[in-house]
Amino acid sequence: MNLFIKISVTLFTLFLTSYSFASDVRFPQILLFNGKPIDPLCFYEAGETHGNVDLSTCGLHSEPGRSITGKNTHLTDKGYFGYDYSWKMEQGASSQGYSYYKPLGMLNQSVIIETLNNSGGTGEFSSLSMVSRNNNQLSINAFQSGDRCNAGINEAKRIENESGDRLVYSINLTPYDFLVLAHDNPHDVKAYDELSACAACCVATAVYERSIGPDFNKEQLLHIQLTVQETNSQEDSFGPKYQACFDNLLQVYQKQYNGKLEPNVLKQLTHEFNRQCVLVPEKNAHSKETNRQLRTLTE
Structure with a gap:
């Protein structure tokens, strides 16, 4: 040595x-x-x-x-x-x-x-x-x-009380994680290209709980805590395809639920995203293209 x-x-x-x-x-x-x-x-x-x-x-x-x-x-x-x-x-x-x-x-x-x-x-x-x-x-x-916003640990603590010890921890979320967590991506929205998923794109944390005992492997989602700040939709116009619409929707839920979303409200949010941000615009775009083709045929 x-x-x-x-x-x-x-x-x-x-x-x-x-x-x-x-x-x-x-x-x-x-x-x-x-x-x-x-x-x-x-x-x-x-x-x-x-x-x-x-x-x-x-x-x-x-x-x-x-x-x-x-x-x-x-x-x-x-x-x-x-x-x-x-x-x-x-x-x-x-x-x-x-x-x-x-x-x-x-x-x-x-x-x-x-x-x-x-x-x-x-x-x-x-x-x-x-x-x-x-x-x-x-x-x-x-x-x-x-790693950071990609499922990085935001906070973790052991809570001791009469009902038993628990591990409570929060995980950073990106916009795309909402679809993953809710198991709600019927239109196959793409991470990064169509909705932000980068390691610096935190908008919320998912708060989980585990009983420190025989049922430790059973993870329970308690709620989603929104951390997103108000954004200018014009600034997002050059970002992922559905990002501006998602941000606007998130602002609505931020105000309506004071930044705290229960699991059933998470499902509601992703359902609205799929309908308002993905399905309706796609239908409108399809209708416009159909009308354009019809006009071309009649000219």
Whole structure:
């Protein structure tokens, strides 16, 4: 082991030892390795090994040239553990990333965690996972994951009360996600070309609940929380085909339901979208084309 690696490992150990946690966050034994919290990159990079990882070889120093540059106190104050880091690239350049996670409680012998990661690009990847452990081997099973507006985690928390513990979390939604979530796309509207679906196109969050118990795998949609701001329909005229109409419809529902849509209202919204924005314009366009053809024949 050369001097650089020895120094890096020493600094990383000191970082873990001196780390200050939020007082209300408890790290169970399953998330400790050699007396310290598991390196957050172990969870993120487990995706490269089908969800399984060896604690003795994973983490920041599993790849050469990576070093910690600091921490995001906005996250650590909320109970996340992790760090910002950098790594050297070709021609002397360097790239920046971050990796954090937060425990959300135990379920039997497994622990539920939320992870946040960026590996240098524009992606901001988040996930909710069930983690189990056998000695130094971790098994990570993500039950929700995404990138920013494409199903990224908006918020996740454990709620404890007399009726039992629950995991409540919200997932970012794009306009196209409304059709997917409602299972209501009879006209085969296309993502991106006909309705926005990009990673920066958030308009709402879907709030879910799971009972932390035997029925954990049963996910329940509680409601949709609209986050869209008022838009100028003229500004959307050059966007996806049905976007301006969808935005106008969403504004109506925003005002009518004060931004909170129950599952049955979501179905109502997508039904109106399919009728007003897709079906009626298509029928009108077809009628105009038919009339044009008739005029051509009679001339």
